Amino acid sequence: MRTTIDIPEREHDLFVSLAHSQRTSLSKLVVELALRGLKAPARVAEDAAKYTISPVTGLPVFRSGRPITSDDVKALEDEL
Template sequence: MRTTIDIPEREHQLFSSLAREQGTTLGKLLVELAHRGLRAPAQGIEDNRSHYPVDPDTGLGIFRSGRPVGPDDVRAVLDETPE
């Protein structure tokens, strides 16, 4: 099924780079990341959300990492995530 989503430029570049490195398409990468997020343990999410402001457009928590997060950082987290 086709759909259109708005992805901020920085994240689009990050996801596109990861997709190329993994030899897959952007769409397949985003589906895989969504599946991983849905399978992640839900415990503690309610508590964590109260500590961060929430983006009104996405409903996602906003946090500052203290430094830019790049493809290597995302790749390291993905490598640590059990499938």
């Protein structure tokens, strides 16, 4: 099926280059990338907010995506 989409110039150049390197058409590449995106596990805001209860302290433990340092804690304490 034929359709028209607007792709920013920078991304268009990237897609054209990638299609060329994979020896495929731009259309096939865009379809492949779209399908990959649809098949990827969705990360929902709810998942990011989930926490566990520490068996040691009984306190909630949140995942921040990076370790929290004592400097981070001190900076927050200084704000209070």
